[in-house]
Amino acid sequence: MTLYVIGLGLCNEKDITVRGLEAVRSSTRVYLEAYTSVLMVQKERLEAFYGKPILLADRDTVETDSDAILHDADTQDIAFLVVGDPFGATTHTDIVLRARAKHIPVRIIHNASIVNAVGTSGLQLYNFGQAVSLVFFTDTWKPDSFYDRIKENSDLGLHTLVLLDIKVKEQSDENLARGRKIYEPPRYMSIPQAVSQLLEIESLRDQKNLASKTTLAIALSRVGGDANDQRIVCGTLEELSQQSAEVFGEPLHSLVIVGKRLHHLEVDYAQEYAVNKETWRRVASQVYGCALE
Amino acid sequence: MTLYVIGLGLCNEKDITVRGLEAVRSSTRVYLEAYTSVLMVQKERLEAFYGKPILLADRDTVETDSDAILHDADTQDIAFLVVGDPFGATTHTDIVLRARAKHIPVRIIHNASIVNAVGTSGLQLYNFGQAVSLVFFTDTWKPDSFYDRIKENSDLGLHTLVLLDIKVKEQSDENLARGRKIYEPPRYMSIPQAVSQLLEIESLRDQKNLASKTTLAIALSRVGGDANDQRIVCGTLEELSQQSAEVFGEPLHSLVIVGKRLHHLEVDYAQEYAVNKETWRRVASQVYGCALE
Numbered sequence: 001m002t003l004y005v006i007g008l009g010l011c012n013e014k015d016i017t018v019r020g021l022e023a024v025r026s027s028t029r030v031y032l033e034a035y036t037s038v039l040m041v042q043k044e045r046l047e048a049f050y051g052k053p054i055l056l057a058d059r060d061t062v063e064t065d066s067d068a069i070l071h072d073a074d075t076q077d078i079a080f081l082v083v084g085d086p087f088g089a090t091t092h093t094d095i096v097l098r099a100r101a102k103h104i105p106v107r108i109i110h111n112a113s114i115v116n117a118v119g120t121s122g123l124q125l126y127n128f129g130q131a132v133s134l135v136f137f138t139d140t141w142k143p144d145s146f147y148d149r150i151k152e153n154s155d156l157g158l159h160t161l162v163l164l165d166i167k168v169k170e171q172s173d174e175n176l177a178r179g180r181k182i183y184e185p186p187r188y189m190s191i192p193q194a195v196s197q198l199l200e201i202e203s204l205r206d207q208k209n210l211a212s213k214t215t216l217a218i219a220l221s222r223v224g225g226d227a228n229d230q231r232i233v234c235g236t237l238e239e240l241s242q243q244s245a246e247v248f249g250e251p252l253h254s255l256v257i258v259g260k261r262l263h264h265l266e267v268d269y270a271q272e273y274a275v276n277k278e279t280w281r282r283v284a285s286q287v288y289g290c291a292l293e
Numbered sequence: 294m295t296l297y298v299i300g301l302g303l304c305n306e307k308d309i310t311v312r313g314l315e316a317v318r319s320s321t322r323v324y325l326e327a328y329t330s331v332l333m334v335q336k337e338r339l340e341a342f343y344g345k346p347i348l349l350a351d352r353d354t355v356e357t358d359s360d361a362i363l364h365d366a367d368t369q370d371i372a373f374l375v376v377g378d379p380f381g382a383t384t385h386t387d388i389v390l391r392a393r394a395k396h397i398p399v400r401i402i403h404n405a406s407i408v409n410a411v412g413t414s415g416l417q418l419y420n421f422g423q424a425v426s427l428v429f430f431t432d433t434w435k436p437d438s439f440y441d442r443i444k445e446n447s448d449l450g451l452h453t454l455v456l457l458d459i460k461v462k463e464q465s466d467e468n469l470a471r472g473r474k475i476y477e478p479p480r481y482m483s484i485p486q487a488v489s490q491l492l493e494i495e496s497l498r499d500q501k502n503l504a505s506k507t508t509l510a511i512a513l514s515r516v517g518g519d520a521n522d523q524r525i526v527c528g529t530l531e532e533l534s535q536q537s538a539e540v541f542g543e544p545l546h547s548l549v550i551v552g553k554r555l556h557h558l559e560v561d562y563a564q565e566y567a568v569n570k571e572t573w574r575r576v577a578s579q580v581y582g583c584a585l586e
Contacts, residue, residue, distance in 0.1 A: 010403060014312035017302060017404075021311060085405060087412025093562050100565065108413055110303060110405035110517050111310070112378060115418050117403040119380025125408050129422050130451055156445050158423055224403050269386050272393065 001077045003070065003099045005092060007085040007111030010224030012041045013049040020109040024050050027079035031057040031069055033092070034168070040222060040252075046081075054081070058169055062091055066098045073104045084113030114223060114254055118161050121218045121232055122269025127261050129153030131161040134255075136189060137197055144201045150257055151209050157261030162198075164189035164253050188251030191219040191233075195241045195255070212238040214287045216258035216280070218270060221248045235275035236283060243275065262288045294370045296363065296392045298385060300378040300404030303517030305334045306342040313402040317343050320372035324350040324362055326385070327461070333515060333545075339374075347374070351462060355384055359391045366397045377406030407516060407547055411454050414511045414525055415562025420554050422446030424454040427548075429482060430490055437494045443550055444502050450554030455491075457482035457546050481544030484512040484526075488534045488548070505531040507580045509551035509573070511563060514541045528568035529576060536568065555581045 004023040009015030016024070024030055032043060034056045047054050057069065057080070069080065086092050086108050099106050119125050130153060132146040146162070153160045167187040175182045195217070202210050218234040231249055233240065267284040274280035284290045297316040302308030309317070317323055325336060327349045340347050350362065350373070362373065379385050379401050392399050412418050423446060425439040439455070446453045460480040468475045488510070495503050511527040524542055526533065560577040567573035577583045 007405065009310060012312075014315070015310050015403075017308050017310050018314060019305075019307035022307070085409045085412065087409070087418065093415055093558065097562060105520065107520060108517075110308075110410040110413070112300065112403035112405060113409045116378045116380070116406045116409045119378065120401055120403070122386055125380065126424055126426075128424075130449070131419055133419075152449050156423070224401075227398065227400060265386065269390060 001073065001075060002105045002107050003073050003095075004077060004079045004107050004109060005086040005096065006079055006081050006109040007113070008081055008083050009111040010040075010084060010114070010117060011222065013046050015111065015224065017109060017111060020111070021050075023077065023107070023109060024052075024079045024081070026077045028072070028076040029055060030079045030081065031055045032081045033057050033062065033083070040225065059091070062095060066095055069095065070099055070102060070104060073099065074102070085111050085115075088113050088115070112224065114163065114220075115161065117223045118220065118254065118256060120223060120230075121220060121234070121256060121273075123159050123218065123256060123258070123266050124263065127157075127159050127259060127263070127266070129156060129158035129160055129259070131163060133163045133165070134189065134194055134197060135165045136167065136187065137200070142197075142201070142204075144204075147198070147201045147205070147209075154209060154257070154259055156259070158259040160257040160259070162194065162255040162257060164191075164194050164255065166252070189253065190245060190251070191221070191248045191253045191255060192241060192243065192245060194253070195237055199237065199241070210237060210257065212236065212241065214283055216262070216283055216288065218256040218258065218273070219248055220254045220256070222250065222252060223254065232270075232273040233275060234270050234273045235280060239275045239279065258288070260288055262290055264290045264292050267292060294366065294368060295398045295400050296366050296388075297370060297372045297400050297402060298379040298389065299372055299374050299402040300406070301374055301376050302404040303333075303377060303407070303410060304515065306339050308404065308517065310402060310404060313404070314343075316370065316400070316402060317345075317372045317374070319370045321365070321369040322348060323372045323374065324348050325374045326350050326355065326376070333518065352384070355388060359388055362388065363392055363395060363397060366392065367395070378404050378408075381406050381408070405517065407456065407513075408454065410516045411513065411547065411549060413516060414513060414527070414549060414566070416452050416511065416549060416551070416559050417556065420450075420452050420552060420556070420559070422449060422451035422453060422552070424456060426456045426458070427482065427487055427490060428458045429460065429480065430493070435490075435494070435497075437497075440491070440494045440498070440502075447502060447550070447552055449552070451552040453550040453552070455487065455548040455550060457484075457487050457548065459545070482546065483538060483544070484514070484533060484541045484546045484548060485536065485538060487546070488530055492530065492534070503530060503550065505529065505534065507576055509555070509576055509581065511549040511551065511566070512541055513547045513549070515543065515545060516547065525563075525566040526568060527563050527566045528573060532568045532572065551581070553581055555583055557583045557585050560585060
């Protein structure tokens, strides 16, 4: 019948669309993609809401055993659930290609993702350049191409959405070497760590593109969550780096580096979230050149 | 109580989230923003689905009579519905600022918008630069800053999402001059017109940035619609300009100008939609430098 690839939105079980919920309820099997992103609710709560069991699809299942997911999809509806929108990650185009090859009709059900919901910060989506990912650095591995991307945006005056790393189902080197399928607890990069990594690359390269005192940034936590759950905090990179972890709360966190094309309406809207309104407006005016009243 | 600003998603009444639907049903008054975008369903169908009347909020109402919208919002829930995601247009931050000034709690309910749903073309969202808008040209007014933005993206190898103009509640010069509130029928820019305007600016400037035979583009119509309704068509700009209007079907249309950072997986995924698969792959390989099998 149909493979439904359904976006769950950002936060909890009620962020699915009505159309998506109907597709879940018509499906014989329901898979939840469980490795490129993380929903802020437990699988059990989704199951209670849908009234049916959910099968977790980890990377192995999707990449090496997609036949199991697509089994009988020519005669039954199958639902494949993805946090955010279905096309946030390459792997989801992969399952669609596999279905096409088997002549199984595919139906995409879209939803919000951080790429558009970041507008909740008050920054205009038109003023964003390419989005970048920031991965956890190790002592020996500090991939820094994200920094060049931010600079490309920044040279055009554009904002950059920085997506922070998530490690789910990670194996320790030892367990990996011994082939033991024992996984480490999930890790989520926090705002302070992200800012620290940004400034580390800046310092290693001896550049002044993201000078901590004069670069504005907006930290977003659990976008789409309830009013007492979602948090937006903005200020200079230095100000954000000085906040305690509690200020940003639980994961997931994202970060926006503000570009010079900043508009005074963006400044006005976001100042509600400023660590220090006076600094926020002063840097926007003096460094970014915004004509504020 | 609360002002709910609720994204309706892209297509029909069932694209609202479950959370959004609950908020609509708890609200005393429901407004539908009716000027920055257009939903593919009629107001009456939304009313039947919600079981309550909808008040249309045109630009005048939101910008000059927001007090009417926010009236009693301190004691009742009010819903303000927006096509796509609430933060697609500046005007929606405006209503939030007005509510804040009155100390009315605001709750944003996100949804899909073209900015993230464009991923359905198979192009990776990471590879998009800034989005641009293309307005209807007149004999005397051909604003062309969008062209510079596309070039900025293109110089970085990035894709550009081009949003096509919509004219709703437009007055003729004569009716405007005479102060008659008589409105023209809505107009929606089509793909052929958009391509023609792009190439007109290219020709006026005597540039070769969007050469029609070697620039790839993807046309999207009614993204999020049913399988027999949504259309994706890709090819060179020349190929798209040669298609009849019927190929793209009814509005709304959007266009993507493909950037040089094109990945072979993007080529493979989108070729399903190519006017001519052979041209699509040849230009991707020879002009864009994609390593195709």
